[in-house]
Amino acid sequence: xxxxxxxxxxxxxxxxxxxxxxxxxxxxxxxxxxxxxxxxxxxxxxxxxxxxxxxxxxxxxxxxxxxxxxxxxxxxxxxxxxxxxxxxxxxxxxxxxxxxxxxxxxxxxxxxxxxxxxxxxx
Numbered sequence: 061x062x063x064x065x066x067x068x069x070x071x072x073x074x075x076x077x078x079x080x081x082x083x084x085x086x087x088x089x090x091x092x093x094x095x096x097x098x099x100x101x102x103x104x105x106x107x108x109x110x111x112x113x114x115x116x117x118x119x120x121x122x123x124x125x126x127x128x129x130x131x132x133x134x135x136x137x138x139x140x141x142x143x144x145x146x147x148x149x150x151x152x153x154x155x156x157x158x159x160x161x162x163x164x165x166x167x168x169x170x171x172x173x174x175x176x177x178x179x180x181x182x
Contacts, residue, residue: 065149069134075122078136080152088156092123093177094163096138098155099145114166116175 068081078095081087097104097115106112118140125137129146137143147155155162170177 064153065131066152069126071123071126075124075139078123078126080156082149082153086153086156088152088159090152090155090159091163092121092138093118094155094159094166095123095136095145095147096121096140096142097166098159098162099136099142100147100151101142101145103142103144114169114173114175116170116173116177117179119177120179 064082064084066080067083068079070079071077072079076092078090078092079087080090096118099105099115104113104115122139123136124139125135125143127135127137129135133146133148134152135143135146167177169175
């Protein structure tokens with residue numbers, strides 16, 4: 061078990077940010093879009109090497125629910141229906157510490173694939 065765990069998980073009023081405070085005092089504001097597109101779920105990460113999916117169109121996604129999972133994680137449900145990502149405390153910390161770089165990598169993947177952060181126009 062990790063020595064690091066959150067002492068607070070709070071979703072912003074607009075549902076677009078998860079604020080996480082850890083037991084060592086570190087605090088992060090994690091954008092719902094980043095959490096959604098970097099979800100640890102098999103739907104996003106794939107079932108093996110090289111199967112990672114680049115998920116477009118999630119700029120406006122919100123957080124719908126937080127469901128505790130044991131003593132080690134939280135399942136985040138998103139307003140677009142995605143709810144299979146189990147975010148461990150270690151992964152939330154990693155996103156807090158390295159999220160800017162990971163999200164920049166995601167934006168680069170979108171550009172390379174001709175995709176957009178914006179949802180398709182109807």
